[in-house]
Amino acid sequence: MCPHTSLKQQFLKKWIMGLQRCSFSKKNMSILERKKTIKLSADIAMASARNGTTRWSRALISNASKDGSDNRLVQQILGPDSNTPAATTTNKAGTRRASVCKKIVKRSHQIRRRRRKCVAAAPVKAVTSSISEHLVRKRRQVLKTLIPGGEFMDEICLIEETLDYITSLRVQVDVMRSVASACFSQS
Amino acid sequence: MQPACSREMQAMDSLLNPTHHLPLQDLQIHGHPPPQFDNPTPSHDDFLEQMLSTASFPLSSSSWSDIDDNAFPQGGDGGSNPFQAMKMMMMMQQQLLVAGGPTVASAAATGGTHQGGGEGSITSMQALFNGFGDGSFSHPQPSFGAGSKTDINQSQGPAATTAAPEKPKQKVRARRGQATDPHSIAERLRRVRIAERMKALQELVPNANKTDKASMLDEIIDYVKFLQLQVKVLSMSRLGGAAAVAPLVADMPSEGGGDCVQTSANGGGVSLPRNSNGDQPSSANDSLTVTEHQVAKLMEEDMGSAMQYLQGKGLCLMPISLATAISTANSHSRSPMINHVNPNNGNHLLLQSSGGGGDGPSSPSMSVLTVQSATLGNGGVDGAASVSKP
Helix, strand or coil, rough: HHHHHHHHHHHHHHHHHHHHHHHCCCCCCHHHHHHHHHHHHHHHHHHHCCCCHHHHHHHHHHHHHHHHHHHHHHHHCCCCCCCCCHHHHHHHHHHHHHHHHHHHHHHHHHHHHHHHHHHHHHHHHHHHHHHHHHHHHHHHHHHHCCCCHHHCCCCHHHCCCCCCCHHHHHHHHHHHHHHHHHHHHHC | HHHHHHHHHHHHHHHHHHCCCCHHHHHHHHHCCCCCCCCCCCCCHHHCCCCHHHHCCCCCCCHHHHHHHHHHHCCCCCCCHHHHHHHHHHHHHHHHHCCCHHHHHCCCCCCCCCCEEECHHHHHHHHHHHHHHCCCCCHHHHHHCCHHHHHHHHHHHCCCCHHHHHHHCCCCEEEECCCCCHHHHHHHHHHHHHHHHHHHHHHHHHCCCCCCCHHHHHHHHHHHHHHHHHHHHHHCCCCCCCCCCCHHHHHHHHCCCCCCCHHHHHHHHCCCCCCCCCCCCHHHHHHHHHHHHHHHHHHHCCCCCHHHHHHHHCCCEEHHHHHHHHHHHCCCCCCCCCCCCCCCCCCEEEEECCCCCCCCCCCCCCCCEEEEEHHHHHHCCCCEEEEEEE
8 A cells, every 4th residue: 555654654653652651551451451452542543643634533532532431541642632632522513513504404405306306207216216315325324323423424524534534444454464463473 | 619619608708707897888988989990800809899889889778788787797607607798799799780780800999908818719709700790690509509509599589679688587597408506506516526435435445346326335334344343353463461262252242332433233243153054052152262262272282183173163274364365355245244363373263164165265254253262371372263154
């Protein structure tokens, strides 16, 4: 993935920093905690690599910082960027309001379109189109649950965020795999 | 002719928009300047100026105000403005010819300060003008293409005056096949943007040759789930040390709540295998862990017995690099439930042969669950046991 090398390096740096900070606090953690910290640090590193440009990263960080137990971890990992949680909450509220308004407008458009369709189109066509719309809508709902912070996005935004999220997930997987193979190939 | 038409329309649009004040001023202030019959050395904007000024002669004030109202305030709808301009032009030409006015090639009447516009439009303007000068209005009609055929047909009605009152109705109709309703325009724009982004997603997600939107979304969802699962399992593999099998396997359903990423449903789905074969009871979780414990124990003593035990269960041992290859190959097909873990030392994992084992890579739903044995702390045979179910 040549175009992602810079992103990979960024992610790696942040992740290692986060891991170091976490491991300094506790010496012996159970398996679950370790796993959680690793995953959490990886996620936070990935999200912070975006510098708050994408919504999913902001949602991820705000979700993590909402939880009390993880908050300490997040603060440690993020380090001096402690103002990001406040920013993310306001962002989310603002986007939520905006998306609610957008949803209302969209629903009115859909209703209007449906009315026009019922009048103009043949009944068969209307039925099939409504079925396909229903299918697409269902899948979109599932996608919204997958992407962090996806429930508050409209369709265009959702697809953009999915794009970004997929690339960052890929980067995460590649880096983790290479680190694992590097660590464990020696022994 | 059509590209030339679009160019000239653009030129006219650019001309009319910034300069529409000037001809009005000409008419109002200077009255009717006499036409000048210079040699046809055009700069097309001068020609336009001339036309506009001379067109004031035969025009009644009402029709001019009609044109004024209809042509000029439409700055917003860029698509219809050139057509409005063209309509205006043609109407004025019509009136010129009807009044028997001289055909004016160009003149340096007023202004001449705006030398804007491309040079390429000059020749097309000349051609258009010649077409006008021939007195046959059918000439420009095919050149305008399908865009405003209906409009021009109507504007070139028998009388210019009848064309003028129709202008307000024609204002709505901009292009054939496209509505000017702002809602539908917004809809169209939105749909275009969504299509663009879906195309970009298609390149990113493997196996995305589907044309249907619903199946595309399906692929995207599966891929995102797969990647999230991979991250989760890879983060588990780093733990090292004595990792008990049961907590790891049992952890996945329970840790869905505490996850940053909301994949609780998936986390539970992986560890609970799909019971395709009848032997495995519903509590397959326990049987898996039991198997893995057993295998780990056996592997300590003797690899051969461990292999036999596995084969008795219908499982086999394979290097994890191969499993990685298979999992990546399967990621290109519809198999969302794949996760694998790099063990500490040993590179083995168990694979259940599905009906002969020949269809490993082609099996659409192969789930590989790898866990670390309990004997890792010994530093002995560190086998990573993994069970896959078709």
